[in-house]
Amino acid sequence: MPHAFMTMVLDTLRVTTDQKPEARLESRSGANVHAARTSDGHAAYLKVTPATLGAPAIAAARRELRFYAEVAPVAPVRAPRLLDYLDAESGVAVLLEAAGETRQAPAWTTSMWADLGRDLAGLHGMAIPPGADWQHPDALQEALIDPNLDEINSFWAPMLPHLGELLARRVELMEQTRALPPAFVHGDCHTANLVHSAGAIVFCDWQAAGIGRPASDLAFLSVRATPTGTTVPPALVNAYLGTRACDRRTLQRALLAEELAVFVFLWPVFAAFNTPEGIARVRRRTRELAQRWLSAEAGVA
Ligand SMILES: Nc1ncnc2c1ncn2[C@@H]1O[C@H](COP(=O)(O)OP(=O)(O)O)[C@@H](O)[C@H]1O
Ligand SMILES: [Mg+2]
Structure with a gap:
């Protein structure tokens, strides 16, 4: 500085x-x-x-x-x-x-996740603010169009049996992440950017805010919670759906595609910021997400 x-x-x-x-x-x-x-x-x-x-x-x-x-x-x-x-x-x-204090993902209660789901539904339901240009570069879409194959292969190839198929079908993955209409999103939604005060959640760090995919805010919570060993409970999405009219299946498919795409296409560079245990958790979750995505595509789930 x-x-x-x-x-x-x-x-x-x-x-x-x-x-x-x-x-x-x-x-x-x-x-x-x-x-x-x-x-x-x-x-x-x-x-x-x-x-x-x-x-x-x-x-x-x-x-x-x-x-x-x-x-x-x-x-x-x-x-x-x-x-x-x-x-x-x-x-x-x-x-x-x-505005308050952060709490680490493992300390979040089910009702806190539900509150967050309602808050995000409200944010995404807000009219896009007029005036300024709220468009900005989108790292995930860029990576899906032009993936860094060396980086992705060296991190995932030994661990992810379906990597070839995921790479080959990345346009499909991208289309699914965009299944819900664009909305005003926070853009960097994870528990370290959320502080708590008198029972309310206060959203900090709006540097990445703007027009984006609603699924990105919801999925990124899980991306960042996974290395800590935390699974975001269904209460988040249930509360979101209870507040904002959108089709459950469409939302869930967009969420699955988004989280899987972030882990496969973007996460390898972030691995360096994580512990070996955190990396192992991400690898396990990504394998599960890939299986779920591939079997849903085959009409099994
Ligand atoms: N207004 C605030 N009230 C309480 N905590 C804050 C506030 N602003 C920032 N923080 C704390 O500082 C951390 C870093 O700030 P943040 O705006 O997220 O910066 P960065 O863009 O570098 O991530 C946050 O994760 C949060 O813990
Ligand atoms: Mg921050």
Whole structure:
């Protein structure tokens, strides 16, 4: 993090951070997230994206800022309140109210998953916000069109007997992920981006928000929970279906295709962030999903 930009952020927003800049919270985006305190003493989080991280990182930071400023006030889900921000040539910073604490996937109760299903149904049912362009690159669709075969083969070939068939039928897989009409999605929906406050779920980290596949938010919860040994219970999808009118079979087929496609086509690069045990769990789940997908296609399930 260039020191000059951080200094400018702290001066302009008049905040102090509780920790040393090196002490990072869970962050895969490259942005620095700091627990902070406002000048009047309120607990807050400061998310700083310097321009040195590159154009895509800045575009994502501006998308998140636009979400907090324009969409969050009218969205049917809770998000941290935007207290202040800085949008400059040298970077973007958002100052957010401290909205609660995360809980790791294994600690989520069935009723929490159900609450999340209802919240996501509300979000996906919201009209696409007007004005800004909420389209953005889609890593899964890109990987299905032009897969990195070396990477996929070296991670999966020894472990996934049906890999050849999945690769050959990837257009079908892609079409199924898109079976539900596009909606406004969170785009990075996993338990580390969800905080809990007074029984409600507050959605953080809106850098990937925009027009997308509803199945992506639901399936990604399972993608990220799997290495922890957690199986997302049916309560998530049941509550979603109880809130939003869509065909159960279509949704379930889209979810299966989405989760399977993410594991096969995108997950090999993320394996490096996981423990051997986490990787083994992903391999087991992917084999199960592949079997389920292939037998459903044959008309068995
Ligand atoms: N407003 C907030 N209230 C409570 N916790 C937050 C808030 N903003 C961020 N966090 C915590 O900081 C972590 C990293 O922030 P996040 O916005 O997800 O950054 P990144 O894009 O780097 O993943 C989150 O996973 C969450 O635990
Ligand atoms: Mg995050």
